[in-house]
Amino acid sequence: MSIAENVARIKAEIARAAIAAGRDPKDIQLCAATKMNDTAAVREAIAAGIDCCGENRVQELTQKQSENAYEGVPIHFIGHLQTNKVKQVVGKVGIIQSIDSLRLLDAVNKEAARQGICQDVLLEINIAGEESKSGFAVEDIHPLLEKIGDFPAIRVRGLMAIPPICQISTENHKFFQKIYNLSVDITAKKYDNVCVDILSMGMSGDYADAIACGSTMIRVGSAIFGPRHY
Numbered sequence: 179m180s181i182a183e184n185v186a187r188i189k190a191e192i193a194r195a196a197i198a199a200g201r202d203p204k205d206i207q208l209c210a211a212t213k214m215n216d217t218a219a220v221r222e223a224i225a226a227g228i229d230c231c232g233e234n235r236v237q238e239l240t241q242k243q244s245e246n247a248y249e250g251v252p253i254h255f256i257g258h259l260q261t262n263k264v265k266q267v268v269g270k271v272g273i274i275q276s277i278d279s280l281r282l283l284d285a286v287n288k289e290a291a292r293q294g295i296c297q298d299v300l301l302e303i304n305i306a307g308e309e310s311k312s313g314f315a316v317e318d319i320h321p322l323l324e325k326i327g328d329f330p331a332i333r334v335r336g337l338m339a340i341p342p343i344c345q346i347s348t349e350n351h352k353f354f355q356k357i358y359n360l361s362v363d364i365t366a367k368k369y370d371n372v373c374v375d376i377l378s379m380g381m382s383g384d385y386a387d388a389i390a391c392g393s394t395m396i397r398v399g400s401a402i403f404g405p406r407h408y
């Protein structure tokens with residue numbers, strides 16, 4: 179299957195899952211997770227109609243940006259970002275989806291302020307409290323947002339999560355629903371500089387479930403580009 183065929187199939191599946199959930203398919207963005215795929219592959223996916231690209235590693239981001247790989251769509255950072263690399267990412271991507279600690283939030287805020295910009299971010303939630311994954315605990319989010327005014331160069335646009343892989347497909351619904359519920363609570367509180375219009379959840383194996391639970395952005399890699407060769 180070509181990249182274009184894969185994107186077409188995924189878009190049809192997005193529409194099916196959205197309509198089944200009583201949602202408008204237009205409310206779900208397809209973010210291509212482009213890690214380990216080269217500029218030619220990224221361009222094919224963009225031509226096929228993906229909505230944005232998500233890159234995991236700073237080095238790949240910088241390399242592909244120098245080749246104009248992402249022309250035509252926004253580029254987001256979706257991988258773990260080390261604080262010593264924020265300079266290479268802040269102001270260079272539309273959204274940093276993977277803000278996973280207060281320390282990183284602080285570093286991004288400082289760099290954005292230095293550049294005189296406001297950086298859009300998502301807060302990454304470690305929804306199942308897994309040791310192997312980074313991200314904020316659900317209970318950390320409201321206390322953090324109460325202090326978000328301390329980070330004036332940051333605008334929080336939503337939440338991102340990577341729930342555990344579940345054997346039974348509907349088992350993951352409880353994780354996706356927890357994130358959705360958190361986003362509803364956040365919206366109700368009307369924090370300054372916080373506008374939770376993006377719920378980034380769902381990947382190649384579980385995006386239909388994520389859409390059923392309210393996802394507005396799915397991050398899909400292997401289902402578009404084929405398996406990655408590490």
Ligand SMILES: *Cc1c(COP(=O)(O)O)cnc(C)c1O
Pocket residue numbers: 211213234256257340381382383397398399400401
């Ligand atoms: C790689 C990656 C994805 C996509 O994973 P697939 O299973 O290949 O769809 C999504 N989100 C993040 C953060 C990733 O690193």
